[in-house]
Amino acid sequence: MKFKTKIQPYRAAAGGWGSLEATTRFVFDSKQALKNMRNLMRMNKAKGFDCPGCAWGDDNKSTFSFCENGAKAVTWEATRRFVDASFFKKHSVSALYQQSDYFLEYQGRLTEPLRYNAETDHYEAVSWDEAFALIAKHIKAMDNPHQMELYTSGRASNEASWLYQLFGRMNGSNNFPDCSNMCHEASGSGLKRSIGVGKGTIRLDDFDHADAIFVFGQNPGTNHPRMLHSLRHAADHGAKIVTFNTLRERGLERFADPQKPLEVVTSKAGTISSTYYQPNLGGDMAAVRGMVKALAETHRARVTAGEKGLFDEAFLNAKTQGVDAYLAAVDNTDWAQIVQQSGLSEQQLREAAAIYQSADRVICTWAMGITQHKHSVDTVREIVNLQLLFGQLGKKGAGLCPVRGHSNVQGNRTMGIDEKPSQAFLDALGSHFDFEPPRAAGHNTVEALEAMLRDEIHVFIALGGNLAAAAPDSPRTEEALQRCGLTVHVSTKLNRSHLVPGAESLILPTIGRTELDMQATGSQFITVEDSFSMVHASEGIGKPLATTQRSETAIVAGIANAVLGSEKVDWIALAADYNLIREHIAATIPGFQDFNAKCEQPGGFYLGNAAAELRFNTPSQKAEFSAAALPVSLFPDLGEGVTAPFTLQTLRSHDQYNTTIYGLDDRYRGVYGQREVLFINPEDLAEMGMMEGQNVDIETLWNDGITRRVSNFKLVPYNIPRGNLAAYYPETNPLVPLSSYGDVSFTPTSKSVPVKISLSAAVVTQRIA
Numbered sequence: 001m002k003f004k005t006k007i008q009p010y011r012a013a014a015g016g017w018g019s020l021e022a023t024t025r026f027v028f029d030s031k032q033a034l035k036n037m038r039n040l041m042r043m044n045k046a047k048g049f050d051c052p053g054c055a056w057g058d059d060n061k062s063t064f065s066f067c068e069n070g071a072k073a074v075t076w077e078a079t080r081r082f083v084d085a086s087f088f089k090k091h092s093v094s095a096l097y098q099q100s101d102y103f104l105e106y107q108g109r110l111t112e113p114l115r116y117n118a119e120t121d122h123y124e125a126v127s128w129d130e131a132f133a134l135i136a137k138h139i140k141a142m143d144n145p146h147q148m149e150l151y152t153s154g155r156a157s158n159e160a161s162w163l164y165q166l167f168g169r170m171n172g173s174n175n176f177p178d179c180s181n182m183c184h185e186a187s188g189s190g191l192k193r194s195i196g197v198g199k200g201t202i203r204l205d206d207f208d209h210a211d212a213i214f215v216f217g218q219n220p221g222t223n224h225p226r227m228l229h230s231l232r233h234a235a236d237h238g239a240k241i242v243t244f245n246t247l248r249e250r251g252l253e254r255f256a257d258p259q260k261p262l263e264v265v266t267s268k269a270g271t272i273s274s275t276y277y278q279p280n281l282g283g284d285m286a287a288v289r290g291m292v293k294a295l296a297e298t299h300r301a302r303v304t305a306g307e308k309g310l311f312d313e314a315f316l317n318a319k320t321q322g323v324d325a326y327l328a329a330v331d332n333t334d335w336a337q338i339v340q341q342s343g344l345s346e347q348q349l350r351e352a353a354a355i356y357q358s359a360d361r362v363i364c365t366w367a368m369g370i371t372q373h374k375h376s377v378d379t380v381r382e383i384v385n386l387q388l389l390f391g392q393l394g395k396k397g398a399g400l401c402p403v404r405g406h407s408n409v410q411g412n413r414t415m416g417i418d419e420k421p422s423q424a425f426l427d428a429l430g431s432h433f434d435f436e437p438p439r440a441a442g443h444n445t446v447e448a449l450e451a452m453l454r455d456e457i458h459v460f461i462a463l464g465g466n467l468a469a470a471a472p473d474s475p476r477t478e479e480a481l482q483r484c485g486l487t488v489h490v491s492t493k494l495n496r497s498h499l500v501p502g503a504e505s506l507i508l509p510t511i512g513r514t515e516l517d518m519q520a521t522g523s524q525f526i527t528v529e530d531s532f533s534m535v536h537a538s539e540g541i542g543k544p545l546a547t548t549q550r551s552e553t554a555i556v557a558g559i560a561n562a563v564l565g566s567e568k569v570d571w572i573a574l575a576a577d578y579n580l581i582r583e584h585i586a587a588t589i590p591g592f593q594d595f596n597a598k599c600e601q602p603g604g605f606y607l608g609n610a611a612a613e614l615r616f617n618t619p620s621q622k623a624e625f626s627a628a629a630l631p632v633s634l635f636p637d638l639g640e641g642v643t644a645p646f647t648l649q650t651l652r653s654h655d656q657y658n659t660t661i662y663g664l665d666d667r668y669r670g671v672y673g674q675r676e677v678l679f680i681n682p683e684d685l686a687e688m689g690m691m692e693g694q695n696v697d698i699e700t701l702w703n704d705g706i707t708r709r710v711s712n713f714k715l716v717p718y719n720i721p722r723g724n725l726a727a728y729y730p731e732t733n734p735l736v737p738l739s740s741y742g743d744v745s746f747t748p749t750s751k752s753v754p755v756k757i758s759l760s761a762a763v764v765t766q767r768i769a
Contacts (some may be wrong), residue, residue, distance in 0.1 A: 002674035003664050003670065003672075003674070004673045005672060005673035005674040006273065006672045006673065006699070007670055007671060007677075007692075007693075007714075007716055008329060008670050008672065009670040010250060010667055010668050010669070010670045011583050012269075013070075013250070013253075013254035013258060013269035014221040014225075014228060014250045014251035014253075014254065014255045014256070014668060015221075015225070015228060015251075015255050015256045015258050015269075015725065016255075016256030016257075016258060016269065016665060019067075019068040019225075019258050020258050021167070021607070022068055024071075028217050029268045038417065042124070045513075052741070054069070054070070054223065054224040054225075054226070054404075054405060055154075055224070055403075055404040055405065055407050055408070055409060055410060055529075055530045055531045056224045056226045056227050056403070056530065056531060057203075057518060057530045057531060057532040057534055058204075058205035058530070058534070058536065058603065058604070059204060059229070059230075063638055065574055067225035067226045068110070068225055068258075069222070069223075069225055069654075069657055070225075070226070071438030072657070072662045073657060073660075074514055076105075076660065076662055077109075077492060077512040077513070077514055078512070078514055078542060079108050079109060080108070080545075081106070081107060081108025081109065082108040082109045082110070082111045082545055082546070083107050083108055083109065083110050083493070083494050084111045084112050084114075084125070084227075084546075085112060085114060085123070085124055085125035086105065088122050088124065089122065091122075092120075092121040092122055093116065093121050093122065093123065093499050093501065094121055094428040094499075096494075096499055097499040097500075098231065098538065100661070101469060101495070101659065101661050101730060102661040102663070102664060104494045104495055104496065104499075105492075105493045105494060105495060105660055105661065107493075108493070109492060109493060109507035109509070109512075109545050109546075109549075110492060110494060110507060110549075111545055111546035111548055111549060112469050112509060112546065112548040113126050113127065113128055113130075113131045113506065113507065113508055113509065113548070114126060114506065114507040115130075115131065115134070115504070115505070115506055116122060116376065116501040116504065116505035117469070118501075118504075119501070120715040121663050123498075123505075123507060124252070124431070124685060126506070126546075126548070128360060128558065131506050131508060132558045132559060132561075133460070133562060133564035134486070134506065135486065135488060135503065135506070135559050136559075136562035136563045136719070137565065138458060138485055138486040138504070139171070139458050139459055139563050140563070141458070142458050142459065144172075145171050145172030145173040145438070145516055146172075146173050146175060146442075146456075147445060147456065147457055147458040147459065148168075148171070148173060148175060148458065148459040148460070148461070148480055149175045149177055149448045149451075149452070149457055149459070149460045150164060150165075150167075150173075150175060150176050150460075150461050150463070151176075151177050151178060151223075151445070151448070151461065151462040151465060151467055152164065152169045152176065152177075152178040152179070152412050152417045152461065152463045152465070153178075153179055153462070153463060153464030153465030154178075154179045154180065154405060154407065154408055154409030154412060154464075154465075155407060155408060155462050155464050155465075155513070156408060156412060156417075156464050156552055157408060157411075157526035157527060157528060157538070157552065157553065157578040157587070157742070158408065158411045158414070158415050158526065158528060158529065158535070158585065159413075159526050159527065159553050159578050159581045159582065159585075160463065160526070160551075160552040160553040160556055161408070161411065161412045161415040161416070161417050161463075161542065162415040162416060162581060162584070162589075163418070163553060163557060163560070163571075163574065163575075164463055165415060165417055165418075165558045165580060166416075166429070166433070166560075166569070166584075167556060167559065167560035167563070167571075169416075169426075169429065169437045169438060169565070169637065169684055170433070170435060170437075170560075170564055170569070171563060171564065171570065172318055172438050173438055173442055173595060174418075174419055174420070174421060174438050174440065174441060174442030175419065175442035175443045175448065176416075176417050176418060176419050176442055176443075176545035177419065177442075177444050177445035177447070177448040178409075178412060178413075178417050178445070179405075179409060179445075179465055179470065179658075180409050180412065180417075181419075181444040181445035181446070181745075181747065182366070182470060182471065182747060182748055182750075183368050183369055183371060183372070183404075183409070183747070184367075184404055184405070184409070184447055185371070185444070185742070185745040185747045186370070186372075186376035186377045186379075186380055186742050186744075186747050187366070187370075187371055187402035188370040188413065189377050189380075189744050189745045190376070190377040190378075190379075190380030190381045190384065191380065191384065191400065191402070193377070193381060193618070193624065193626070194380075194384040194385075194388075194624055195384060195393070195400075195611040195616055195618070195623050195624075196608055196610060196611060196615075196616040196617030196618040196623075196625060197609060197611045197617060198413070199402075199410065199533055200399065200400050200401045200402050200531060200532065200533075200609075200611050201393055201394075201400045201611050201612040202398070202399035202400065202401050202532065202612070203397035203532050203533075203534075203606070203706075204532050204534075206363060206396060206397050206398070206399060207230040207231070207233065207234045207239075207397075208230075208233060208234065208237065208646050209338070209361060209396045209397030209498040210234055210239050210241040210356060210359075210361050210362065210363045211230065211238075211239055211240070211358075211360050211361045211362065211397065211696070212239060212241075212242065212356060212358075212361075212362045212363075212365070213240070213241045213362070213363045213364075213365065213731065214236055214238055214242045214352075214356070214362065214364045214365070214370075215231075215241060215243045215245070215252065215273070215366075216244045216245075216284050216364065216365070216366035216367075216369065216370050216383065217243065217244065217245060217246075217284055217366050217367055217368065217369020217370040217751075218245065218350075218365070218366060218367030218368070218369055218401070218403060219245065219249045219251060219252070219367075219369075219651070219652075220251055220252070220368075221249060221250055221251015221252065221255070221492035221668055222249075222251065222651060222653070222654045222656075222668065223246070223367065223403075223405065223637075224367075224403055224405075225251070225341075225393035228251055228255045228272065228402065228493075229257065231255070231272050232255050232257060232270045232272065235270060235272060236270060236275070236542060240274045240275070240355050240358075240359065240447045241272055241273050241274055241275075242273070242274065242275045242277075242352055242355055242356075243272075243273040243275070243276045243277065244277050244278075244279055244284055244287055245276070245277075245278065245279075245369060246278055246279060246280070246281050246369065246649065246720060246721060246726075247278070247588065247651075247679070247718065247719065247720050247726060248276070248278065248718075248719040248720075249668065250493070250668040250669075251668060252271065252273050252276065253271070253272060253273060253276070254269045254271060254272060255269060255270055255272050256268065256269040256270070257270070257368040263402055265278060274355075275351070275352065275355065277344055277348055277352065278343070278344075278587075278719075278721050279342045279343050279344055279719070279721070280341065280342060280343030280647070280721055280723065280724060281373075281634075281647045281648075281649050281724050281751055281752050282341075282373045282374075282375070282631075282634040282647065282751070282752045283341050283342040283343050283344070284342075284366075284369070284370055284379055285341075285375060285379040285382045285630060285631075285684075286337070286338045286341035286630050287338075287342040287344055287349060287352075287381055288379075288382045288385075288386055289330060289333055289338055289382060289630060290335070290338040290339075290346065290349035290350075290353075291343070291349055291352050291353040291356060291386065292330050292353075292382075292385065292389065293330050293331075293333065293335070293338065293349075294349060294350045294353035294499050295310055295353045295356065295357060295389070296327060296330055296331075298310055298353075298357065300303060300313050305389075308461060310357060310389075310390070311389045311390065312389070312390055312391030314391075315388075315391035316389070316391075318451055319614055319616070319622055319623055320388050320594035320622050320623045320624070320625060321620045321622040321623070321624050321625065322624055322625035322626075322627060323388075323389070323523045323625050325625065325627040326385055326575070326625035326626065326627045327333040328627070329627040329628070329629060332358075333629070333630055334627075337630060338630070341630060341631075342701055343645060343721050347586065354391075354406070356386075361395065361396070361397035361398040362387065362390065362392045362398055363397070363398060363399055363400075363401055363542075364383050364386065364387055364392075364399075364400055364401065365400075365401035365402070365403055365553060366383065366401075366402055366403070367402070367403045367405075368405070368750075368751065369649075369751055370383075371402075371742070371745070371747055372635065372649075372742070372747055372748065372749055372750045372751040372752070373742060373751055373752045374631065374635075374740070374741070374742055374743055374749055375388070375630075375631045375634075375635060375742070375743060376742045376743075376745055377743060377745050378626060378628040378743070379630075379742045380402075380451060380630050381626035381628065382626065382628070384400060384623075385625050385626060386627070387399070388623050388625060389399060391622070392744040393612065393614065394611075394612055394613065394614040399612065400703070401531070402531070403531055404530075404606070405658065407513075407528055407530075408528040408529060409510060410529050410531060411527070411528050411529030411535070414529055415587065415608070416429070416587070416589070416760060418448055419441055419442035419443055419444050419447075420441045420442075421437075423439070425588070425589070426439065428587075428588045428747075429588050429591070432588050433568060433569065433582065433585050434568070435568065444746045445467075445471060445746070446738060446741050446744065446746045446748065448460075449476070449477055449480045449738060450480075450738065452480035452481065452483050452484060453476065453480045453483065455478065455483055456722075457483075457484055458485040458486065459485060459486045459488070460481060460484045460485065460487045460488065460502065461487075461488040461490075461492050461559070462484070462487075462488065462489045462490060462491075462497065462527075463552060463556065464490055464491065464492075464497040464510075464552070465497075466491075466496055466497050466658075466659040466660075467481070467497050468481060468495075468497040468499075468500050469495065469497065469730040469733070470658065470659050470730070470733075471660040471733070471738075471748070472673055472733055472736035472737065472738055472740075472748040472750065473708070473733070473734065473735060473736060473738035474733045474734040475738055475742070476738050477499070477733075477738070481497065481500045481501075481502060482500050482501065482502060484500070484502035484503070485502055485503050485504065486504045486506070487500075487501055487502035487503050487505045487506070488504070488506045488507065488508065488510065488557050488559075489505075489506070489507050489642075490508045490510050490552055491507060491508070491509065491510065492509070492511075492512050493660075494543055494558065495659065496559055496730070498657070503568045508550070508602055509546070509548065509549045509550070510549060510550060510552050510555060511540070511544045511549050511551050512540070512548065513538060513540060514540050514541065515540040515541075515542045515543065515544045516540050516541065516543060517539075517540055517551045517553075519551070519554065519575060519576045519577065519578070520576035520577070521576050521577040524539075524553075525537050525538060525539035525578070525599070526538050526539075526549070526553070526576045526578065527582075527599060529607070532606075533606060533607040533608065533609055533745070534603075534604045534605070535598070535599075535604050535605055535606075535607060535608075536603070536604035536608055537599045537600075537604065545591065551575075553574075553575055553581070554575040556575075557571040557572060557574055557575035558571075558572075558575070568658070569707065579596050582595040582596050582599070583595070583596065590605040591608060591705055592607075592681050611623070613643070625740055632661075634647065634752045634754075635701075635752070635754045636703060636740075637694055637703060638701050638702065638703055638754065639703055642701060644701050644755065644756070645723070645750055645755075645756050645757075646684075646723055646754075646756065646757065647723060647724055647725065647753065647754060647755070648698065648724075648725040648726070648727060648732070648735065648752075648753040648754075648755045649724070649726050649727075649750065649751040649752070649753070650726075650727060650728065650729035650732045650733065650735075650736065650750045650751070650753070651726055651727075651728060651729070652728065652729070653665070653666035653669075653671070653675060653728050654666045654667050654669070655667075656728070659729075659730055661675075666728075669718070671716065674714065675728050675731055676710075676712060676713045676714060676728075676731060677713060677714045677715075677716045677727065677728070678696060678698065678713040678714065678715055678716065678725060678726075678727050678757070679716050679717075679718035679720055679725060679726040679727065680715055680716065680717060680718065680720070680725055681717070681718070681720050681721065681722045681723075681724070682717040684723070685715060685717055685724055686724050688757075690715060690759065691715070692715055692716065692717050693714060693715060694714070694715050694759060694760075695711075695712045695713060695714055695715075695760040696712075696713055696715055696757045696758060696759055696760055697709055697710065697711045697712070697713075697724075697757065697759075697760050697761075698710050698713055698732065698735060698755050698756075698757050699735075699737045699755060699756055699757075699758070700736075700737065700753060700754065700755055701754045701755060701756060702737045702739075702740070702754070704739060705735065706737070708734055708735050708737065709734075709735075710732055710735060711730065711735055711760055711761075713727060714762050725755065725757075729750065732753075733750075733751050735755060736748050736749065736750050736753055740753070
């Protein structure tokens with residue numbers, strides 16, 4: 001496929017006509033225009049289906065409740081193109097491996113079970129019974145249950161996820177690596193330590209009541225566009241939106257609401273950020289520390305003068321622990337370190353502190369720009385520290401809001417997809433089903449890949465996702481998968497992971513979120529949980545492309561039945577009636593009592609949040625301050641005399657969701673028809689004597705002797721601080737060392753990769769000539 005490539009700055013606001021035009025183009029390109037328009041009008045609605053894209057909440061007020069990227073997700077799924085055994089007769093796995101990720105997924109929906117034939121290097125048709133028998137054979141041949149990894153994508157429903165974890169634990173292991181390990185694990189870990197619950201404390205309508213919203217490390221215009229509606233409404237109501245983001249992103253600057261005709265056909269748009277700061281990658285903790293240092297000075301000056309201080313002393317005394325140690329750590333952090341690490345001036349941070357000080361109700365929200373660093377857990381806790389000082393929890397319009405990525409990644413964790421489950425959950429599960437669950441912690445994603453590389457894992461099953469493209473250190477991740485005796489992928493479309501098979505490999509085709517889920521007792525609905533702890537029912541409406549596709553829940557039940565039989569659990573009966581699964585969920589997970597009845601509530605039901613009610617499930621039963629020092633360096637010792645000229649972050653393009661590449665444009669950043677680009681500060685470009693459009697190689701500086709390099713990336717000048725770079729993943733995932741991960745969280749440090757760049761060989765040869 002050939003695409004017209006160009007770099008052309010985007011002048012319009014986010015949303016507006018550009019968003020409407022892109023949505024229309026994707027709808028018609030699917031060759032299912034009428035079907036997809038019908039689908040879109042039912043998305044995120046009662047008696048409809050939940051968006052298979054991001055986890056932003058539903059407002060239940062708008063005429064239509066989808067965004068451009070949600071529309072892309074739906075139309076990408078509802079295509080007439082398909083991949084079956086005849087496709088693989090024409091294409092070997094080795095040949096397909098050479099194709100782009102865009103090409104692979106563009107081929108269409110997987111429609112029949114497939115088994116890899118290593119002798120011919122082709123996938124071939126296999127029956128469902130044969131596939132389940134092969135999985136059972138490999139699992140029963142394992143020496144111990146810990147030789148299996150059960151990976152989960154955030155798209156999997158509550159019902160499928162709960163059934164999946166029950167199967168794994170009844171088989172004896174807590175090995176549940178999942179996509180959360182690679183994105184928001186630091187949010188969950190940090191929040192649990194600080195406030196006793198690993199979820200955000202606010203609800204969607206809190207945005208309508210906030211006086212100030214501090215946005216850290218996220219790009220909602222591309223990653224969760226419906227958030228722009230909430231930010232725009234808040235700004236229109238007078239809220240100050242203060243953004244800390246390394247790149248200037250159009251969606252955080254201006255937004256034209258596609259649901260307002262005047263804004264679609266004119267240049268009218270609303271301002272999102274009232275103030276925009278661009279910290280260094282990894283500098284957000286220092287930035288928040290600087291704000292607190294300024295606020296603490298004002299607080300003490302007022303108290304000394306006999307006036308009321310800034311901090312909420314009643315809240316601090318009654319509900320928190322460790323504030324004195326934290327403020328001592330703030331005092332011991334000098335401005336020079338704060339300015340150097342944050343990349344922001346003392347004046348800028350005092351300005352941000354003044355905005356915070358002037359607001360009665362503050363929301364702090366963040367995403368993976370915060371969570372994919374070595375010190376991410378400490379950074380999340382620093383944000384919590386700021387909110388605790390002012391008692392910004394437990395009141396309308398205030399709180400903490402980590403914005404999750406995939407549509408049910410939070411629900412997966414609630415359902416027990418967790419390598420470190422609580423003993424209370426295991427007790428409830430064991431009591432309900434009369435078995436002893438495994439108690440030892442299992443593997444997260446990094447640990448799972450490391451175990452595979454040590455040949456300790458025999459079976460890998462992926463409930464959705466595309467681990468080969470999503471995980472760091474791509475060559476090592478692919479090698480890890482290929483070392484397994486059996487790899488199994490439950491998927492809707494062809495992807496990179498299918499092309500790095502283990503000794504044996506299966507592709508099991510599943511229906512999508514938009515499609516009817518017909519089982520023995522009739523049409524079924526599933527449930528998902530959004531970023532605001534709201535649980536929604538979701539029921540597809542379209543006919544599946546092939547009768548050989550099965551639901552994720554039915555596939556999990558089929559595997560479990562083949563491996564464990566029906567003595568303790570009638571897996572097939574559960575797959576026939578999802579109400580039965582929800583009854584078991586209600587009996588084993590707090591907050592889900594009367595689950596089936598609650599699913600009838602329009603707009604879903606709220607699970608509740610103890611910290612939002614000022615009940616803190618920490619060892620002290622209080623919110624706990626963190627007195628962590630700022631990191632000395634973002635990187636480990638790279639070797640004598642070695643310093644990193646640049647810090648690289650990997651990120652998504654606008655025509656992308658996670659590892660799914662919908663197209664080769666990144667409209668808001670002005671990139672068209674290409675993905676191998678490197679965003680760089682123009683002054684850095686000039687200082688190195690390089691020019692816009694030249695191709696460079698990017699090489700990681702690390703301390704393990706492994707060469708990590710990608711080649712021929714086009715230099716694109718961009719508004720980004722000096723010393724910082726950005727490029728798309730999965731193309732730059734080979735640069736992220738598997739051994740570089742966050743403290744406590746084990747999240748790959750995809751937003752802080754130490755690199756150097758050099759002109760590509762072809763450019764150097766041309767210059768010499």
